[in-house]
Amino acid sequence: MHRFEQSGAALLRPAELPAYERGGGARTTPLVTREVGSASFITGITxxxxxxxxxxxxHNCQESVMxxxxxxxLDIDGEEHPLAAHDTTFIPPNVPHRFRNASATLPxxxxxxxxxxxxxxxxxDGGDTRPVALEHSPS
Structure with a gap:
């Protein structure tokens, strides 16, 4: 991460940031977080x-996924929705959903x-609730 001293802005390069295993073949790279200086939102790549x-x-808050x-x-409301690159979702709080890789050969x-x-x-399944930020630390 490069921090701009004068403004407090940051430049994040995902290839240079740690990725954390989430299990089941998914890993997350946090981007904009409280630690970077955000006061109101978080972002990352999975x-x-x-x-x-x-x-x-x-989730307990709104989410957007691209x-x-x-x-x-995207599995939501009992339906399957195929997504192509740059398709973007808006998901209100407390709406059950999941994302899955449709390819058996490509990431x-x-x-x-x-x-x-x-x-x-x-x-x-089970109702376990955890802060999303816990996914951004070593296992």
Whole structure:
């Protein structure tokens, strides 16, 4: 990360930042966080191995996700929605959803944005709730 001293702005290069394993073939690279200086939102990139999926979950705040590369499926409201590069979602708080890699051979990447530094993820299976920020630390 490069910090601009005069303004406090930051330049983040994902290839130079750590990625944290989330299990199931997914890993997250946090980008804009409280530690970078954000006072109101967080962003990051999650990479999916071929065929990988994250479990159904919901958040306590609004979320937007853009498919950066690959082929994905958004599961929401009991429906499957294929996504192409740059398709972008808006997901209100407490709406169960998940993303999965539609390819059995190619990786997939999403950019996510949460409206809150205190974003949480609640798994639909079991109800476990954790701060999203916990996914951004070594296991």
């Amino acid at each position: 990479s999916f191995d071929p065929g990988a999926a994250i479990p159904f979950h919901r 498919l950066l590369e690959g082929e994905a499926i 997939m990447k999403i950019l996510w944005i949460y409206e809150s530094l205190a974003a949480t993820r609640t798994l639909e």
